[in-house]
Every structure is written in C-alpha cells, then in structure tokens.
Amino acid sequence: MALTRAAGKSGKHRRPSRRTTRSGVQAAGVATLATGGVVATLAGPALAADRDTGSAEDTGLHRAVVLTDTIEQRIGDQAEAQRSAAEEAAEQARAEAEAKRRAAEARRIADAREKEKERAxxxxxxxxxxxxxxxxxxxxxxxxxxxxxxxxSSGSHTGVDFHAAAGTPVRSVGTGTVVEAGWDGSYGNSVVIKMNDGTYTQYGHLSSIAVSAGQQVTPAQQIGLAGNTGNSFGAHLHFEARTTAEYGSHIDPVAYLRSHGVSL
Incomplete structure (x- = not known):
C-alpha cells in the first residue's frame, strides 16, 4: 500500500529562505562599497528595497555609486575653494607689496626733493x-x-669817493652788522659795518642815517643818504674798507670790492 505525504512537507519542495537572499545581498553591498572606498552599511536599504521592489541588489549598488559621486564632488569643490582662496591671498599679497614699493618710492622722491630744496x-x-x-x-x-x-689830516686819502648827489641812497656793500652809526668828526654822519667775512666798511659824509648799532644788514640794503657833512667839499660818499673798526686799518677799497665780485 502506497503512503501519501502531505504537499509542502517535503524538503525538496520547500521555498528558498528570504533571509539567505537578503544576507547575500547585504554582503555584496558591503563588499562593493569597500572596493569603491566608501564605508557604509547597505543592509537596511537593501532589505527595504527587497521588500518593496524585490530588487535589493540594484537599489543598494545604485545608492553606493550616488554616495561615492557626492563625496567626490564635495572633495572637488573644497579643493577648488582652497585653490581660489590661495590665489586671492597671493594676489592680495602682491598688491600689498606693490603698494608698499610705490609708497617707499614716493617717500624717496619726496625726500630727494626736500633735500634738493634744502640744498638750494x-x-x-x-x-x-x-x-x-x-x-x-x-x-x-x-x-x-x-x-x-x-x-x-693824514696827508692821503684813506678811502675812495663815489660820485653821488645829496640825497642819493647809500647801500651796504654786503651782509653784516652795524657797529657804529652817528657823528664821527671829520667823517660827518658815518656808518661802520662789520661784514660777514670779518672785514669792516665805512660810509661817511651822509646827510642822514637809516640804521642803528647792532642792526643786521644785507647786500644793497639802504643805510643812509649821501650828503656833505663833516670835512667835505661837496656832496659825495666817502667809502673805506678796513681790517678793524678803527681808523688807520684801511685797505684798498676798490681792490676789496673787486675781490668780492663788484665791477667798478
């Protein structure tokens, strides 16, 4: 008598385990991610995809590729941002260096001009x-x-006379300091100036005096007016050059003026 076994009880006809299929897909997903350089676990997505679409393998691998592409894009963007920042920093450094160079050059030119002004x-x-x-x-x-x-009185002329009508302006022959200004006997109204080079000049027979002792005078500055005071026989200017302020230290006044560039 033949025995009959209930359908579905035989091991040969039992359906494959879904657990085994999901485990295999999970392992494949992890291996694929490890190979692509992405550390991730795809068990959750794979199982969900398996339940929803029955294609766990395709869903897991697609997400791994998308994730890898996203990370690479982010790394590329960061690298580009770093390169741009480095270029901007380098450009700013060049601009600052150029500004400093131009400022230094401007200061050098200004200093040179100032020194030239001072020299002049x-x-x-x-x-x-x-x-x-x-x-x-x-x-x-x-x-x-x-x-x-x-x-x-000395028997000879101790200076020279310059032709000048009464009231003609009389000038200091150079830079100096007035040491005497007033009446001086036979010289009449007289001015004595110590010149900048240490010599002395005297101006006699003036009709009026325009300076006083201690006053600084400059070349061509008016010190009085020509006249006929003192021991004089007509309006003129008596001019002397001396080595001291005292009478008797006279030197040739024409040679003195010529030695200082005056053409007579």
Missing amino acids: AREAERKRLNTFVSPVAGSYVSTSYLASGSAW
Whole structure:
C-alpha cells in the first residue's frame, strides 16, 4: 500500500529562505562599497528595497555609486575653494607689496626733493651772504685811494669817493652788522659795518642815517643818504674798507670790492 505525504512537507519542495537572499545581498553591498572606498552599511536599504521592489541588489549598488559621486564632488569643490582662496591671498599679497614699493618710492622722491630744496636754500643763503654790491648804484670813483693833498689830516686819502648827489641812497656793500652809526668828526654822519667775512666798511659824509648799532644788514640794503657833512667839499660818499673798526686799518677799497665780485 502506497503512503501519501502531505504537499509542502517535503524538503525538496520547500521555498528558498528570504533571509539567505537578503544576507547575500547585504554582503555584496558591503563588499562593493569597500572596493569603491566608501564605508557604509547597505543592509537596511537593501532589505527595504527587497521588500518593496524585490530588487535589493540594484537599489543598494545604485545608492553606493550616488554616495561615492557626492563625496567626490564635495572633495572637488573644497579643493577648488582652497585653490581660489590661495590665489586671492597671493594676489592680495602682491598688491600689498606693490603698494608698499610705490609708497617707499614716493617717500624717496619726496625726500630727494626736500633735500634738493634744502640744498638750494643753503646755496642761495651762501650766495646772499657772500654777495657784494657797489655802495652807490650806477656810480663811479671820483677820488682814488691814497690820493695825496692837504684836505686829509693824514696827508692821503684813506678811502675812495663815489660820485653821488645829496640825497642819493647809500647801500651796504654786503651782509653784516652795524657797529657804529652817528657823528664821527671829520667823517660827518658815518656808518661802520662789520661784514660777514670779518672785514669792516665805512660810509661817511651822509646827510642822514637809516640804521642803528647792532642792526643786521644785507647786500644793497639802504643805510643812509649821501650828503656833505663833516670835512667835505661837496656832496659825495666817502667809502673805506678796513681790517678793524678803527681808523688807520684801511685797505684798498676798490681792490676789496673787486675781490668780492663788484665791477667798478
């Protein structure tokens, strides 16, 4: 008598386990992610996909690829941002260096110009201090140095006379300091100036005096007016050059003025 076994009880006809299928898919997903450099567990998505669509393998691998692409894109974006920041920093550094160079060049030029101005000012002052002029503009010597005659107490002329009508402006021949200004016997109204080079000049027979002792004077500055005071026989200017302020230390006034660049 043949025995009959209930359908579905035989092991040969039993359906494959879904657990086994899901486990295999999970293992494959993990292996794939490990190979692609992405550390992730796809068991959850695979199982869900398996339940929903029955295609766990396709769903897990697709998500792994998308995740890998997203990470690579982010890394690329970060690298590009870093390169851009580095280029901007380098450009800013170049701009700052150029600005500093231009500022330094501007300072150098300004300093050079200032030094040139100072040099020019010193040169102008040096020229001013060493400039000499004739005591009477446009005049000439009417009586020479050391001319002899009874008109002079020493027997000779200790200076020179410049032709000048009464009231003609008389000028300092150079830069100096007035040491005497007033009446001086036979010289009449007289001014004595210590010049910047240490010599002395005297201006006699003035009709009036425009400076006082201790006053600083410059070349061509008016110090008085020509006249006929003192031991004089007509309006003119008596001019002397001396080594000291005292009478008797006279030197040739024409040679003195010429040595200082005055053409007579």
